[in-house]
Amino acid sequence: MPSVISKIKHIAELGASYALKLRRPMNPPYQFSIEATNRCNFKCQFCPQSNPKHKDIRPVGELTLENFQCFVKKVKEAGGSNRNLSICLDGEPLMNKAFPELIKITRQEGFFPRFSSNGRLLTPDMIERLAPYGFLASVDFSSDAEVFETIRGRKGDFEIILENLRYLVDKASKEPGVRVEIIDITHFSQGDAEASLKKMRGLFPEKIPPSVKFWSREFHNFGGHLDLQKQKTGYKLCPYPWTSFTATWDGNVVACCRDTEAKTILGNVFEQSVLEIWRGKPYQEMREHLAAKHPERVRACVKCDMPWSRGSKRWGIGYAVSSLLRR
Ligand code: SF4
Numbered sequence: 082m083p084s085v086i087s088k089i090k091h092i093a094e095l096g097a098s099y100a101l102k103l104r105r106p107m108n109p110p111y112q113f114s115i116e117a118t119n120r121c122n123f124k125c126q127f128c129p130q131s132n133p134k135h136k137d138i139r140p141v142g143e144l145t146l147e148n149f150q151c152f153v154k155k156v157k158e159a160g161g162s163n164r165n166l167s168i169c170l171d172g173e174p175l176m177n178k179a180f181p182e183l184i185k186i187t188r189q190e191g192f193f194p195r196f197s198s199n200g201r202l203l204t205p206d207m208i209e210r211l212a213p214y215g216f217l218a219s220v221d222f223s224s225d226a227e228v229f230e231t232i233r234g235r236k237g238d239f240e241i242i243l244e245n246l247r248y249l250v251d252k253a254s255k256e257p258g259v260r261v262e263i264i265d266i267t268h269f270s271q272g273d274a275e276a277s278l279k280k281m282r283g284l285f286p287e288k289i290p291p292s293v294k295f296w297s298r299e300f301h302n303f304g305g306h307l308d309l310q311k312q313k314t315g316y317k318l319c320p321y322p323w324t325s326f327t328a329t330w331d332g333n334v335v336a337c338c339r340d341t342e343a344k345t346i347l348g349n350v351f352e353q354s355v356l357e358i359w360r361g362k363p364y365q366e367m368r369e370h371l372a373a374k375h376p377e378r379v380r381a382c383v384k385c386d387m388p389w390s391r392g393s394k395r396w397g398i399g400y401a402v403s404s405l406l407r408r
Pocket residue numbers: 121122123124125128129130131171172173198199
């Protein structure tokens with residue numbers, strides 16, 4: 082467990098590197114993520130997976146245990162003080178049959194695993210397998226079966242996912258290490274966000290532990306798939322290149338967790354060290370372009386709404402720092 086002093090040092094370096102727009106940050110990355118698989122059993126309307134050509138854009142495959150161990154070793158060598166590790170990027174992580182093993186290794190190596198799932202494979206049996214290690218699962222949901230199944234591109238799953246989530250919420254109230262975020266997506270196609278969130282919250286017991294949270298999804302334009310970048314005003318420097326380090330299942334380090342099509346490849350973590358990539362030329366060039374207010378010069382960022390006022394409400398350096406302090 083990192084000491085308080087190492088956390089403070091990490092935060093100070095991160096804040097200074099971002100504020101000074103350094104091409105070579107003083108800090109190691111804050112948030113590490115690796116993709117379990119880019120296969121998915123859903124085709125959500127807001128996701129590049131709904132593009133029939135998506136599977137041709139990059140190789141489809143799964144993270145192996147050997148490669149995951151290699152990744153975790155390199156993350157440890159890089160230093161840093163955040164013990165959260167995200168095991169997702171594109172795809173449904175539970176489609177990787179080795180997923181429970183990935184969670185086990187994460188915990189054994191001293192990290193806390195987080196992942197996003199569509200909830201279909203997060204069955205009571207799977208929850209029981211994962212619960213002893215502890216994890217944070219984020220799952221998109223809705224109170225309206227028809228809206229939900231239309232947005233997610235698959236019929237007949239609403240009730241199954243609702244039962245899975247009820248089991249998960251119950252588990253979180255008994256196991257302190259199990260944490261859940263249930264995120265309302267109804268307002269992607271209809272209604273107002275506040276009302277639909279309230280309705281979705283009503284599907285679960287009134288009394289829930291603090292480890293269970295409900296909120297509304299803020300949709301963003303990942304992969305340039307949605308037309309959300311209406312106004313290019315209020316440029317705000319994207320914090321990801323100073324904070325996050327995200328790899329695909331085959332080790333390619335990409336611009337950020339929104340770059341699910343690996344448009345910008347910055348190195349390969351199975352072949353290079355984390356800091357070699359983090360301070361390498363491709364990362365430096367990306368930071369330089371974003372600092373100069375030219376996101377259109379970075380393939381992953383061309384259509385991204387994050388640097389503009391629409392896409393940067395929740396994420397910012399303050400959010401990064403407060404998350405770092407929480408663990
Ligand atoms: S949002 Fe997630 S569940 Fe939906 S298609 Fe994309 S990867 Fe699959």
